[in-house]
Amino acid sequence: MATSFDRARAEFGEELRRLRESTTLNGKEFANRLGWNAPKVSKLETGKQTASQDDLNAWLAACSVSEETAAHLTVRLSALNEQYVTWKAKVRAGHASRQQESVEREAAARLIRAVDVGVVPGLLQTPEYARHVLLAHANIHGGGQDITAAIRARMRRQEILYEPGRTIELLMTESALLHPVAPQEVMAGQVHRLMAAIGTPNVRVGILPVRVRLPYMLMHGYWIVDDVVMIETVTGELSMIDPDEVATYNKVTDMLWAAAAESDAARELLVRQLPAAGS
Template identity: 45%
Template sequence: MTAEERFAAFGERLSQLREAAGLSGVRLAKQVGWPASKTSRMQRAQQKITELDVRIWCEAVGAGEETAAELIGELRAIRLDQARWRTQLRGGHQPVQAAVGQSEQRAATIRVVSTGLVPGLLQTPDYARAVFSTLARVKGTRDDADAAVAARMQRQSVLYDSTKRIELLVTEAGLRQAIASPDVMAAQYDRLLGLLGMRSVRFGIVPLDAAYPFPLMHGWTILDDEVRVETLNTTLATNDPEDVQVYNDALDQLWSAAAEGDDARAILTRLVAPR
């Protein structure tokens, strides 16, 4: 089955559990404090369903923990299928960037740690173009770099929103990864130098010789109460409170090893200098 078909079957399973409990959709919604339309949309696979939604539904219909765990496992599998790059990138990178931008606009808190690249919110157009063209080649997808770059640049407007909490952390190793030509890399470092001191953004670099608080296996993004991890072929996401807390705590620990302010400036100055 496709991800869409699996999601429709998931909604039907929720409906069956509700009916077995002798509850109408309206009554279930009232019982848990949801709008009546939410239960209907969930059953018709017309709304994003969170793991917390599943737990609340199962509790309301008297389903046990085993059923809840089974449903959550299926929900995660469906999300993984939906998030595979071969599915997301059928229309190129631009639609994905636009969707990410919408998520960032809605979020009050954006926390990012990047291990291999400059975070997208800080990339120059030329650096971003090199990234998108490389990814299109590696993933075998359509190269719409110009449109994707425009969408990524539009995303960066959130950097100037003083109502948001934005933290962007990158490893020095990631900064040194030569994804583009020396001139493009130098311009990217210069861009980061210019962003130092922005009051609306906390920016830091984990130095090459830093004492890491734990083995840093991959980067991640936290948008409010959701964690996203991008891999070569998919994006993993979770809004399980315990998972989110683990990643927030880990990021707090990484910040303790980060260079900020003048220390970050010194690292960038070394990188931008002729070698």
């Protein structure tokens, strides 16, 4: 199902297409005018790719648009970029900067609902586990020069677990432990950290066991922070604020919690993981 971001990008591409058609040039001819390949024009017009500001500037110049039209499209592109930011763009400022964003966002939040698939939620990670997660990320996207500072910032995020006045629900899959991102001794420490977190006042911790039928297909992990849904993909981070979409994610989250192991059941599940994690 298309998200509000997908729809907005498709609508933006449609505006670009109409501008291109006003020049009477076909896609290939327009690409030649810009010095691009034809597939790039097609991807931008169909919403398969988001234009950069340089792309938009070149497009507007080739179409000789008015200042009003140029300003309108620049604002729309800026709004699109606020919804989806690539990891390469984020890590230019460093991983510590990205973690500090989370510190500030979560400190101001009243509601935090995390559903993580392949990783332990950041609010429950040990420093050693966090290091391996961030190093794996840096291996793909770069920016690994400030990992230690990023770990410190991630640990500061966890202070909110012990502050009253919030609803914090942290749900993860057992498969995140069965497919570890860190060595066995680190995973053993991480399992103990999860066990200790169960029963923390004002914090709900749950695990979706393997081979348990889920009420809805868990396609990806996501976080709901107040009225914003954040989804991390391999290449970037998508933020959704459409009320209907946020409501849908909250509904799915409620359904998933119904299948989760909590309290003693979650502890028993984690104990079973210890021999494998510590062997």
